[in-house]
Amino acid sequence: MSQYARRRDPYPWTWEVPVGLLSVILVVLVYGVHLGRAIANVLGGAGWRLPPLVDLFSGLPAVLRGDAGAGLIGLSGHSPSPVILWVCVVATELTLIAVCVFLLKLVLERWGPPRMKGMASSREAGRLLGVTRLRKNRAVVRPDLYQKRRHPAR
Numbered sequence: 368m369s370q371y372a373r374r375r376d377p378y379p380w381t382w383e384v385p386v387g388l389l390s391v392i393l394v395v396l397v398y399g400v401h402l403g404r405a406i407a408n409v410l411g412g413a414g415w416r417l418p419p420l421v422d423l424f425s426g427l428p429a430v431l432r433g434d435a436g437a438g439l440i441g442l443s444g445h446s447p448s449p450v451i452l453w454v455c456v457v458a459t460e461l462t463l464i465a466v467c468v469f470l471l472k473l474v475l476e477r478w479g480p481p482r483m484k485g486m487a488s489s490r491e492a493g494r495l496l497g498v499t500r501l502r503k504n505r506a507v508v509r510p511d512l513y514q515k516r517r518h519p520a521r
Contacts, residue, residue, distance in 0.1 A: 399459050401426075401430070403458065404430050404455070405417055406459060407435055408442065410455065411444065411447030413443060413445060416442060430452070433449030
């Protein structure tokens with residue numbers, strides 16, 4: 368157990384962390400709707416357009432009602448049907464959620480509570496000690512794998 372794990376963090380968890388997490392989730396979901404709409408517009412032949420940042424939240428209700436051109440300027444061609452729009456939005460949202468869960472898993476494995484504390488990675492040990500020294504002293508480093516076993520006499 369490392370020294371840091373034995374200490375208690377005096378700073379209490381307050382409202383900032385949950386609000387920050389909810390804000391990130393909300394922004395990812397909103398961007399997912401607009402990204403799904405852009406994909407639907409490309410599939411429908413209307414071109415790739417994203418709304419200006421000012422209209423990011425104001426155009427959201429019209430998009431969710433099925434209007435793929437709401438708040439966009441300069442669309443060429445036909446707008447996709449609401450069914451195609453919703454399919455693209457749902458597929459985009461599911462993809463973004465899967466990517467976010469995967470990234471969260473990677474971050475928690477690296478810096479979260481279940482991480483290995485006080486242990487060097489194999490790359491860090493190789494860089495610090497050198498490959499030759501590690502191979503020479505492998506019985507000390509990993510006695511469970513490289514120590515000579517003595518069999519009892521029969």
